Amino acid sequence: MLMQSIESSLTELHALDEHPRIEAKRASQVGSSLMQSICAFANEPGLGGGYLLLGVCEPDERHAEFWPEGVADVDKLLNEIQGNCREQFETAIPVHSQTALVEGQRLVALYVPELDAAAKPCVFRGRFDSKNKRKTGVWRRGLNGDYECSQYELEPLLLAKSGMSFEQVILPDVEWDDLDSGAIALYRQLRGRVRPQAEELQASDEEMLRALNLVKQIDGRWRPNVAGLLLLGKPLALRRLLPAVRVDYVRIQGTQWVENPEQRFATTQDFREPLLRLIVRLEATILDDMPRHFRLREGETQRSDQPLLPQKVIREAVVNALMHRDYQVNQPTLVVRYSNRLEIRNAGYSLKPTALLGEMDSQLRNPLIAAVLYDLDFAETKGTGIRTMRRLLQELGLTAPVFASHQLENQFTAVYLLHQLLGEEQLRWLQQFSHLQLTADEAKALILAAETGAVDNAALRAISDLDTLAASQTLSRLHHQRGLLVKGGAGPATYYQLAELPGLPLFPTEGRAGNDLGANTSDLGANTSDLNPNTSDLGVNTSDLPEPLRKALAALSPKARKHTLWPLILWLCALRPHNAEQLARQLNRQVVALKTGHLNPLREQQGLLQYRYPEVINHPQQAYVTSAAGRLWLAEQGIVL
Known part of the structure; x- marks a missing residue:
C-alpha cells in the first residue's frame, strides 16, 4: 500500500x-x-x-x-x-x-x-x-x-x-394504504410517455411496485419501504412516518441570511408530498420567483422572457438534491432564493469527490429512488446532469454552480449565482486592488466572499482548478499578506470573510437582475410564525427569561441527563438564538460535551434545533434556534412560549 x-x-x-x-x-x-x-x-x-x-x-x-x-x-x-x-x-x-x-x-x-x-x-x-x-x-x-x-x-x-440502504427499510406501522393511488397513476402516466411498452405498465399496481423494489410482502400484506413512501406516499403518511422529510423554500430580500432582524424572510413555503409531485411543484415555484430577461432568437420576430437560470438547470438542481439526499438525517432540504443567487442545502455529503462532479458515472446514495427518476427522465443518466448544467450556464454567460461537500458535517450545498462571477460590476470593484496584482484565483476568492458572505477551502476549489493545499495557500495569502480576508473558525471549520475595506461600495444594487423582487410570489405563503425574528441579542442575560425557566436553570443538577437538558436548551433557543458557549454557561456544562452529547443530536438527528445561519455553517455569529418541530415538541412537553 x-x-x-x-x-x-x-x-x-x-x-x-x-x-x-x-x-x-x-x-x-x-x-x-x-x-x-x-x-x-x-x-x-x-x-x-x-x-x-x-x-x-x-x-x-x-x-x-x-x-x-x-x-x-x-x-x-x-x-x-x-x-x-x-x-x-x-x-x-x-x-x-x-x-x-x-x-x-x-x-x-x-x-x-x-x-x-x-x-x-x-x-x-x-x-x-x-x-x-x-x-x-x-x-x-x-x-x-x-x-x-x-x-x-x-x-x-x-x-x-x-x-441494505435506508431507502430499503420497512418502517413500523406502514401499510399499503399509506401509498397515494393518484401518485401511482401519475407514475404510470409519466412512464408511458417515456416508454409506452414498458413491462411494468402491464402489471397490477402491486406487481409493478414490487418490480421497482418499492414494496415487500410481509405476512401476506404488501408494505412499502422508505423509497416507496418517498416517491408515492400520501402527504399525511409522510408527515406521520417521516416528519422531517420536507423541502423549505425561503425568499430573502438581500444577499445574507439575516440582514434585517425585523423581517428575516420575504416569503417561506414548505413542501411535503411524494417526490413525483414535489419535483414539479418545487421547480415551478423557483421558476416563478426567478428574474427574467429579454431574449430574441436570431431570425425570430417575437420576443420571449426567459428565466435567468434555464428551466433545465433548475430541474437538474432540484432532482440532484432530492435524489442524493441522506433521508436518514432528520433535516429538511433548504432552498434559499437570495437577491443574487439560489442556494440549495441538503443533508448528505457527495459520495463522489467534488473535483469529479460532472464526470461520467454516478455514485448513488439512493439507487431505488434514482432508478425511478431515471426511468421517468427526471434525472440525467450516467452522471451527466452537472455537465449539462455547466454547459447551459456557460452558453448564457453565467457562472458555473459552486458545490461544497462537507463530509464530517454530512452536508452538501449548491450555489447558483444569478450573474457572472467576474462581471462588469465585480471587475469594477476589483479595480481598487489593482496595485496588489491579484491572481485570478485570489480575485475569485474575494468575489465569492463578497457575494455569499464567506469563502472556505471547498468553495474556492469549486470555482477554480486549485487542489486543497493550493486553495488553502491562496486564502492564507489573502489573509496574512494581503489583509483582505479575515479568518474565522479553525481546522475543517475554517472560513474567511472580507475585511473592512475602504474604497468602492461592495456592489451597487441598482440595475442588478437578481434584485428584481417583482417576480411572481403570490402563491407563496408568508409563513414565518415558526421563525423567531429577534436575533439582535445574543447575550447571556437571564433577567428577561420566564420565571419557570429561571427556576429550572437554577435548580439544574451537574449530572442532569438529556430528558432534563433538552427541554431547557430548546426553551432558551426558542426565546432567542444562543451560541454553544452561551448555552454552556447557562447550563453550566463544558462546550465540547454539550455539542457532541446534546446540540449535535438535537440538530442533526432530531431536527429540533437549527442553525441561525444554515448556509454558512462556520459563520462568526453562528447560533442555534429552535426549529418549528422543536417548538411543537416543547408544546407537547407542556412548555408554553
Missing part, C-alpha cells in the same frame, strides 16, 4: 490547521485517545481511512503551528499499538506505519484503513469500558474530533453491514 509521506502530511496539517484525515498525537504513551482515533478512522463511512502523526505536538505559547517533539522508542510504541489493535477491538484493525526524521526528530505515521462495510462497526471490547466503551464502544470522526456514537448514529453502519 502506498502511504502519504510524513513530510507531506505535516505540510497539509500546517496549511489547514486541522484535517479530517490527519490527526496529530504527542504519543508519549499509547493512551485511550490514540486508540479512539484508530477506531474512528476505521469506522467513518466514505472517509477512506486516515493518518495519525505520532510525535507531533499541537501549537502552544512557544510554537505557532504543529511542531515535532519526536518519539523516544519507536519499536516499543509500534508493538504496543499493534497489540492493542488485535486485542482491544472485536475485529482486528490492520494498521500500516512508516518513520521519518523531521527537524532532527523521529516521527511515526500510522495509516488506518477504512474497514469494509461488512467488517464494520469496529467496536471496543466490553472490558475496555472505562474510557472507550461508555455507550456503544463505536467511535467515529466528527467536526470536533473523535466521538463515541450513539445507538442512532450506529444504524447507518449496521444497515451498510447488512447490505
Whole structure:
C-alpha cells in the first residue's frame, strides 16, 4: 500500500490547521485517545481511512503551528499499538506505519484503513469500558474530533453491514394504504410517455411496485419501504412516518441570511408530498420567483422572457438534491432564493469527490429512488446532469454552480449565482486592488466572499482548478499578506470573510437582475410564525427569561441527563438564538460535551434545533434556534412560549 509521506502530511496539517484525515498525537504513551482515533478512522463511512502523526505536538505559547517533539522508542510504541489493535477491538484493525526524521526528530505515521462495510462497526471490547466503551464502544470522526456514537448514529453502519440502504427499510406501522393511488397513476402516466411498452405498465399496481423494489410482502400484506413512501406516499403518511422529510423554500430580500432582524424572510413555503409531485411543484415555484430577461432568437420576430437560470438547470438542481439526499438525517432540504443567487442545502455529503462532479458515472446514495427518476427522465443518466448544467450556464454567460461537500458535517450545498462571477460590476470593484496584482484565483476568492458572505477551502476549489493545499495557500495569502480576508473558525471549520475595506461600495444594487423582487410570489405563503425574528441579542442575560425557566436553570443538577437538558436548551433557543458557549454557561456544562452529547443530536438527528445561519455553517455569529418541530415538541412537553 502506498502511504502519504510524513513530510507531506505535516505540510497539509500546517496549511489547514486541522484535517479530517490527519490527526496529530504527542504519543508519549499509547493512551485511550490514540486508540479512539484508530477506531474512528476505521469506522467513518466514505472517509477512506486516515493518518495519525505520532510525535507531533499541537501549537502552544512557544510554537505557532504543529511542531515535532519526536518519539523516544519507536519499536516499543509500534508493538504496543499493534497489540492493542488485535486485542482491544472485536475485529482486528490492520494498521500500516512508516518513520521519518523531521527537524532532527523521529516521527511515526500510522495509516488506518477504512474497514469494509461488512467488517464494520469496529467496536471496543466490553472490558475496555472505562474510557472507550461508555455507550456503544463505536467511535467515529466528527467536526470536533473523535466521538463515541450513539445507538442512532450506529444504524447507518449496521444497515451498510447488512447490505441494505435506508431507502430499503420497512418502517413500523406502514401499510399499503399509506401509498397515494393518484401518485401511482401519475407514475404510470409519466412512464408511458417515456416508454409506452414498458413491462411494468402491464402489471397490477402491486406487481409493478414490487418490480421497482418499492414494496415487500410481509405476512401476506404488501408494505412499502422508505423509497416507496418517498416517491408515492400520501402527504399525511409522510408527515406521520417521516416528519422531517420536507423541502423549505425561503425568499430573502438581500444577499445574507439575516440582514434585517425585523423581517428575516420575504416569503417561506414548505413542501411535503411524494417526490413525483414535489419535483414539479418545487421547480415551478423557483421558476416563478426567478428574474427574467429579454431574449430574441436570431431570425425570430417575437420576443420571449426567459428565466435567468434555464428551466433545465433548475430541474437538474432540484432532482440532484432530492435524489442524493441522506433521508436518514432528520433535516429538511433548504432552498434559499437570495437577491443574487439560489442556494440549495441538503443533508448528505457527495459520495463522489467534488473535483469529479460532472464526470461520467454516478455514485448513488439512493439507487431505488434514482432508478425511478431515471426511468421517468427526471434525472440525467450516467452522471451527466452537472455537465449539462455547466454547459447551459456557460452558453448564457453565467457562472458555473459552486458545490461544497462537507463530509464530517454530512452536508452538501449548491450555489447558483444569478450573474457572472467576474462581471462588469465585480471587475469594477476589483479595480481598487489593482496595485496588489491579484491572481485570478485570489480575485475569485474575494468575489465569492463578497457575494455569499464567506469563502472556505471547498468553495474556492469549486470555482477554480486549485487542489486543497493550493486553495488553502491562496486564502492564507489573502489573509496574512494581503489583509483582505479575515479568518474565522479553525481546522475543517475554517472560513474567511472580507475585511473592512475602504474604497468602492461592495456592489451597487441598482440595475442588478437578481434584485428584481417583482417576480411572481403570490402563491407563496408568508409563513414565518415558526421563525423567531429577534436575533439582535445574543447575550447571556437571564433577567428577561420566564420565571419557570429561571427556576429550572437554577435548580439544574451537574449530572442532569438529556430528558432534563433538552427541554431547557430548546426553551432558551426558542426565546432567542444562543451560541454553544452561551448555552454552556447557562447550563453550566463544558462546550465540547454539550455539542457532541446534546446540540449535535438535537440538530442533526432530531431536527429540533437549527442553525441561525444554515448556509454558512462556520459563520462568526453562528447560533442555534429552535426549529418549528422543536417548538411543537416543547408544546407537547407542556412548555408554553
